[in-house]
Amino acid sequence: MTDTPRQVGGRIAARRHARRMTQADLSRASFVSLSMIRGIERGVRSPSDKTLDSLAAALDVDPSRLVNGNSRTSGRVHSALPHISAAIAGYDVPDVPAPRSLPELSSAVNDALTWRLNAQYSRLAVQAPALLGDALRALHTATGHRRKEAAQLLASAARAADAVAYKFGAYDLSARLVELMRWACTRAGDPLLNATTAYVRTETFLAARSYATGLRALEAAIDAAPSPKEPRSIAARGALHMRAAVVAGRAGDETAADTHLAEAEPLAALVPEGIYNGTAFGPSSLRIHQVSVAVSLGTARVSWALDVAREWKPPRDLPSERRSSFYIELARAQVWAGLMDDAFESLKVARRAAPQHTREHPWAREDTATLRRLKRADAEELTAFAEWIGAV
Template sequence: MVPDPMRDVGRNIAALRRMANMTQLELAAAAGVSYAMVRAVERGARHPSDDVLDAFAGALGVDPSRLLGHRGRTDSRVHDMVPRLSKAIAAYDLPEDGPVRPLHELRGAVAELVNWRVGAQYLRIARTAPLLLEELSRALVMDQREETEVARLLVSAYRAADAVAYKFGHRDLSARLVELMRWVAPMAVDPLLDAIVAYVRTETFFAARAHGPGLRALEQAVDAAPAPDDVPSKAARGSLHMRAAVISGRAGHADAAVAHLAEAHRLGDEVPEGVYQGTAFGPSSVRIHEVSVAVSLGDTHLRRALDIAHEWTPPRDIPAERRSGFCIEVARAQLWAGLRDDAFESLKEARRFAPQHTREHPWVREDVATLRRLKRADREDLSNFADWCHAV
């Protein structure tokens, strides 16, 4: 029987509504739609428009991709919005006239953007970031008295936009957004923010496979970072060591990777797990990066990645993108170790945590394609997964 997309969307909405302990009337009120609309959508009689779908997603606290299911074309909707993002930053220093909300409202809008980023809700960012970036650019030009605060908000907003550009393969746009972060960060006069910008800049080195220069840039950032005298400064420095460990592994520098990882562990043990300056850091985040380092180094180091995956899983309070990344790294270690069924299960787990992040990850496509070659390519579940992530 051919699946009915309308019925699938309705079932997903109904299931998530029940999980949220909401009635249909409560969902209608929270989404700003009629009760009749909720009933019709849930039973498959009507298919919601993009705006209504986003309203349901907002009311349920999930990304629209969760409502669309694995057949949803979230990726194409994100790509369609990239030109708007490019336009928003083209005249970053010469913004057009327009409204600017009070500073406390801008803080709330940026905080929401940051939450979407760590939750891998890229479609929401792509829809919201262009207008918000233009508004923040106007605020920066119009009110010099609030320059430091607006600059801080702009860094966070550029970073959220960069997550969309980088994850969806728009690497030139990503590099441009990173450079804008570097341009505006000094206006915030915050050394901790400078450290986070250095952390994000590593993406450009990963994309270019310039691991040696990337490691040097991170080590310079570590030297320039504030002394780790309090929780925020420990988190900032620890995040840099965590990132340096991974890029050392990619460069094949095992000794450097081990040294940076040891520093990250030491600092991670001194702070509670949390999101600091937009970056998740703490004992669990460092452990996740330990898996990434082991996979990057390969060979005899893979055993460590498998051992961690066997004895530990990321807590539920870890951001969705990071949990998904952990499963993707583990899947690669399992695949290389010949544990093909385990690798596929890990990839499915990554999809459950953060579908958009998993779908756009190049390793997922590579590993699923490999699994189809090694296993029966006509296996329906594997073929469906490969079609979903564009591995075929």
């Protein structure tokens, strides 16, 4: 269901107030005229996609938080995918020097990391082509230790772009971005980056449903990973075990899934929850993966997933994408258990945490369709949700 201009304007005004900005402050930060902002907030003017992007950036929020309509944010992402593809087409062909210095490029990559972790895919998609192009130029023109730094930045930029490609179903482009990460790894000389790349590469096997092969690849990466002696190496190995547990669950290998979770648990206890090597890891991430593994193993483990959820909820300081994943997977377990009202509530929480991630998640769409078919109460709200997520 498409938002009215008044609804969009109301969200912009609410976000502005939350950030304690005046309309004049927002005008200066977004480079949008004050009269335009006043008209948008009153609901008498509709922002163009470009204006919406500018306002969202100034408010430090993804455009999907301001507009609930499916076509606008998804359309921006899909229109950016060919530009991402073009940016990496000649990855091995040297180009002119990058217009950004390495410190500037590092700052931009860190922004992209934040957007990825918080599922701000449309912001990420718009910036990814230039970021990838500059990172490639930096690698080709850097020398000495700066070449390794540039290679690490390129790998991080490729991972950020891959999040967009994979979530929006561009699996061939996603696989190319993963291969670009692997190519960058050979020039970075960082074993922990190799482990991170192996973690991301799992998407290729998940997309192809080649679970057994993906599990073997992860186990080989675990064997090759540095010994877990300090936080980054502990987190790298722990994240690989968590990922392997999920893939083993998809493969129906209950023993392997339990084994990898058991290996991850003591590692998660050694470090505080945080972002290591671009990946969230720690006690909270482990609990989320316990639910994910339970759901991956099917209906036989439903009670396990529900038990975890009864005892624990993800804290708000976790990355939005990870919190959203927890509630999407919990909703699936609740559907299987016949807890339809609870499942719908979980999907709504997932949407509030990360709307773009929820809308593009196939399980969220499938479960919404199931709920709409089986649950007749609250039909109007459920139908509106189904229209938003594309389940009707």
